[in-house]
Amino acid sequence: MLELFQQGFSGLMQQSGWELIAVALAIAYLVLVIRESRWCWPCAFFSTAIFSWVFFDVSLVMESLLNVYYMVMAVYGYWCWQKHNGAAKEKQANLSISFLSFSQHLYAITLIAVLTLVSGYFLSEHTQAAWPYLDSFTTWGAVVTTYMVARKIFENWLYWLVIDSVALYLYWDRELYATALLMMLYLVLVVVGIYTWSRQIRRPPIDESALA
Template identity: 25%
Template sequence: MDSLFYNFTLIQILGTCFGVTQVLLARQNYIHNYLFGIVSILLSIWIHYHSQLYADIVLSLYYLVMSIYGWLYWQFGKKNNPPPIQYANRLDYIISFGIVLFCFGAMSFWLINYTDSDVPIWDATTSAFAWAGMWLMAKRKMENWIFLNISNIITIPLLIYKELYIYAALTGFLFVVGVSGYLKWRKLIQDENQPTRHQPATT
């Protein structure tokens, strides 16, 4: 039991280090943030399995796929390399809330009927918003920070309930970085849209 607790603590620390690095690099709009994220995801899968957070395992697998997709999209985007940061449009919002509703419904049904999860609704809700947020981040949409932070707010007490205090602290840190990331990306958009000194604004 002591060995399992030690492994839990060690893996949480390692996962936290890689997760912090990933989100700080994402805040700086650095393309290789996804590589650090992938390592953090793989470590979190082990933790979530032993904590019976099954929706988070599925979420982590989704994170893994979206991290690979996001890295490729940022690296080999269509016309721009990488594609510019943008605000979500109406279609993006429709897709995002569609992801939230579908994920919540599917995860709740699965957790309630086919797992021994003791927090099915709670777990499904955190995952639903995170799924949408990760999709928006891969598409380089500003609103990814909002959806991810909604998930973070709900996740912190869930992790405390599961006695995963290191991951709860990491999630609190991610919430702060999420706010900072939103402000940073907003400034990047403003800088991209601001005319240069040598190029007058077009009318």
């Protein structure tokens, strides 16, 4: 284990400046998601723009395409978190944390599994992509889960626990050590996110009329 960390640290020192910038922005993104700040989405946009190139450069084709999708979702997420309430354009409506039903979870998991098998098979037969099935799983899982983040669905954190764990292995294998260490930090922040959003759900709503 010590040798793995030494290898990772040595590799980290050799990573490109662009990858380190993308990692820093990605950390800022997740910290701001936990705080339910809309500024998480600009951080996500610029981070994923950089990662799109980084992953393509190491033959993680699906991960590269995923980050293009992240860029689009960053715009959508900002719009969702910034929406106005009805005709009162000057007043921002907070998007409430919500939950999925069992049938919705079943649909989401089935969709991820089917898309993973289809794209994994295609990549393995027609491209030189590394780890086509794992690459496909993290990609399609993140596609679904990022939408859940944009809609503030609580279980997104549970999905990320699985996705980030698999992604950690992928990035380490491709010698993207800075990004692999980011996934380690993400796993810690996911636990923080679960705790923080759980407290937010239990917190009683503020009576704004009493503050007028």
